Amino acid sequence: MIKVLQPGLYTSVQDKGRFGYRNMGVPACGTMDSISAGLANALLNNNENNAVLEITLQGPKLEFTKPTAIVLTGAQLSPKLNTISISNYKIYTVKCGDILSFGKLTKGLVAYLAVYGGFQSETILKSKSFYTDITTKGRLQKNDFIPYKTITTYIKQANSSIKSTKQFFETNSIEVYKGPDFELFSSAEQDKLVSSLYTISTSINRMGYRLEETVVPHKKSIITSPVLPGTVQLMPSGQVIILMKDAQTTGGYPRIFQLSEKSIAILAQKKAGDTLTFLLLDNS
Amino acid sequence: MKQFKLTYKPFGNTAILIEWPQQIAIDILNDIRLFVSEIENENYKEILELNYVYNSLLIRYNYRDIHFTDLKNKLKLLYTKEFSEAEKVKNTLWELPVCYDLEFGVDLPFLALEKGMHIDEIISLHTSIIYTVYGIGFLPGFLYLGGLPKKLHFPRRETPRFNVPKGAVAIGGNQTGIYPQTSPGGWQIIGRTPVLLFNIKKDAPSVISPGDKICFKPISRQEFADIELEEEDGNYELKKRLN
Numbered sequence: 001m002i003k004v005l006q007p008g009l010y011t012s013v014q015d016k017g018r019f020g021y022r023n024m025g026v027p028a029c030g031t032m033d034s035i036s037a038g039l040a041n042a043l044l045n046n047n048e049n050n051a052v053l054e055i056t057l058q059g060p061k062l063e064f065t066k067p068t069a070i071v072l073t074g075a076q077l078s079p080k081l082n083t084i085s086i087s088n089y090k091i092y093t094v095k096c097g098d099i100l101s102f103g104k105l106t107k108g109l110v111a112y113l114a115v116y117g118g119f120q121s122e123t124i125l126k127s128k129s130f131y132t133d134i135t136t137k138g139r140l141q142k143n144d145f146i147p148y149k150t151i152t153t154y155i156k157q158a159n160s161s162i163k164s165t166k167q168f169f170e171t172n173s174i175e176v177y178k179g180p181d182f183e184l185f186s187s188a189e190q191d192k193l194v195s196s197l198y199t200i201s202t203s204i205n206r207m208g209y210r211l212e213e214t215v216v217p218h219k220k221s222i223i224t225s226p227v228l229p230g231t232v233q234l235m236p237s238g239q240v241i242i243l244m245k246d247a248q249t250t251g252g253y254p255r256i257f258q259l260s261e262k263s264i265a266i267l268a269q270k271k272a273g274d275t276l277t278f279l280l281l282d283n284s
Numbered sequence: 285m286k287q288f289k290l291t292y293k294p295f296g297n298t299a300i301l302i303e304w305p306q307q308i309a310i311d312i313l314n315d316i317r318l319f320v321s322e323i324e325n326e327n328y329k330e331i332l333e334l335n336y337v338y339n340s341l342l343i344r345y346n347y348r349d350i351h352f353t354d355l356k357n358k359l360k361l362l363y364t365k366e367f368s369e370a371e372k373v374k375n376t377l378w379e380l381p382v383c384y385d386l387e388f389g390v391d392l393p394f395l396a397l398e399k400g401m402h403i404d405e406i407i408s409l410h411t412s413i414i415y416t417v418y419g420i421g422f423l424p425g426f427l428y429l430g431g432l433p434k435k436l437h438f439p440r441r442e443t444p445r446f447n448v449p450k451g452a453v454a455i456g457g458n459q460t461g462i463y464p465q466t467s468p469g470g471w472q473i474i475g476r477t478p479v480l481l482f483n484i485k486k487d488a489p490s491v492i493s494p495g496d497k498i499c500f501k502p503i504s505r506q507e508f509a510d511i512e513l514e515e516e517d518g519n520y521e522l523k524k525r526l527n
Contacts, residue, residue, distance in 0.1 A: 019332065019333055020333060021424070021489065022333050022334070022335040022344075023334065023335040023336065023420060023493075023494060024420050024424060024425060024482070024489060024490040025420040025421045025422060025423055025424045025425055025426055025464075025482075025490075026424045026489075027424075124484055125484060125489065133424065133465045133482075134424065134484055177294065177296050177297060178294075179295070180293045180295055180301045180303075222306075223306060223307075223308060223338045223339055223340070224337055224338055224419070224421070224428060225301075225303075225337060225338065225339075225340040225342075226301070226335050226336070226337060226340060226341075226342035226421070228295065228296065228299060228342070228344070230296060248421060248422050248423065249335055249420075249421045249422075250335075250337050250419060250421025250422060250428075255295075258295055258296035258299075259296070260296060260297055260298075261298070283294045283296070283297055283352065
């Protein structure tokens with residue numbers, strides 16, 4: 001098991017998400033940057049849906065009570081195993097009593113910790129992803145325990161395909177498709193929505209990212225309709241909200257763009273003050 | 285049947301949005317439900333999940349298995365097929381117990397004053413209607429209900445409350461609804477139900493489905509306490525009323 005000595009700012013167990021309950025209003029949940037999380041699992045030869053720890057901005061301090069192998073991916077949070085600095089995208093074996101801690105954030109926003117075989121916390125509605133009111137907890141707290149399988153030996157396997165993809169989030173260009181309500185706006189408004197430079201505000205969490213600029217104020221409303229993670233909503237004020245993994249399943253604001261899973265992963269690594277532009281793709 | 289002209293739009297690269305005419309109507313809701321049951325009967329392996337509310341239906345699919353245009357054509361063809369008579373939509377009518385005691389219905393006195401109505405009048409009007417569930421969203425188990433009489437329409441509070449208790453029955457604008465979890469909210473609170481609208485201990489966490497009907501049955505403070513206990517023990521079953 002892992003014992004949580006310090007929880008960090010916002011650390012939660014996540015897998016690929018909770019599916020099959022959307023018509024009851026249950027959010028998708030799941031890893032914000034599924035590419036980095038997927039790499040962590042791939043490096044350990046885990047199943048792609050194995051649960052990992054999602055670590056945001058400020059890392060936790062964790063003690064391992066059983067031997068296992070671990071991998072860190074995603075944001076650079078200056079990780080240390082006991083007193084030794086370690087690197088992302090590398091497999092480390094840990095012993096009973098080893099302590100994993102984190103320091104300064106130097107790149108990205110969310111890091112992933114995978115253990116061999118995945119974390120074995122409670123499964124609720126077919127997923128281990130934390131979500132307040134569905135799982136017991138919304139985030140880790142001090143003295144929590146998270147179980148994992150014990151291994152006695154771990155044979156490292158070379159995995160060469162990782163290097164080329166690990167810098168994928170170092171871009172500020174977010175690829176999007178037209179949303180279903182894009183055509184509600186005039187072509188001048190559409191141009192403005194597509195070509196503006198946007199800044200990420202301080203209102204960002206697992207539910208959504210609010211952008212600072214008021215680009216196209218409007219009075220258009222739609223009948224409440226389904227939304228997805230990655231749906232870009234335009235508020236009447238002209239501000240943009242990009243829905244993320246814990247977002248509600250329905251919404252009443254015009255949906256101007258839709259991010260792909262890869263774009264969601266890139267955005268998940270951006271923090272307040274970062275800028276971005278949208279790159280419109282054709283999906284017709 | 286088939287009186288509606290549908291539009292099919294791509295929603296990103298992994299979903300398709302099907303829209304009925306832009307209005308809130310029971311005919312549209314029933315047509316969506318018929319179409320959904322046809323889609324479910326077909327057991328398309330490329331369809332992952334769907335949800336619908338009011339006049340639109342979102343279908344998530346596996347883009348590795350099928351292209352948007354192919355799925356669109358498949359669904360268009362399915363919609364032109366005559367739905368079988370056996371597919372008639374069921375209209376389950378649920379009777380949701382609500383305690384309108386002032387301990388729970390904290391905004392009732394204010395509402396009565398503003399509306400120039402008696403509190404009992406508000407309660408009897410609210411409980412005299414059969415409401416339609418147009419969808420579930422916003423929060424797990426939150427029902428979008430249609431049918432609130434105009435006389436009970438009332439604006440949201442200017443400042444939302446930080447904590448509206450789980451089960452609170454409220455009015456906001458032209459809607460009435462039930463808070464399935466304790467959450468922030470700006471609606472006027474008129475009562476509380478002891479029934480859990482979303483219960484993760486059950487296989488189907490939400491016993492009420494989109495398309496169902498509900499009505500509110502006034503209960504006493506004592507009945508509220510009794511049902512609350514039964515619900516905690518997992519022994520409570522929501523009553524159906526003959527429609």
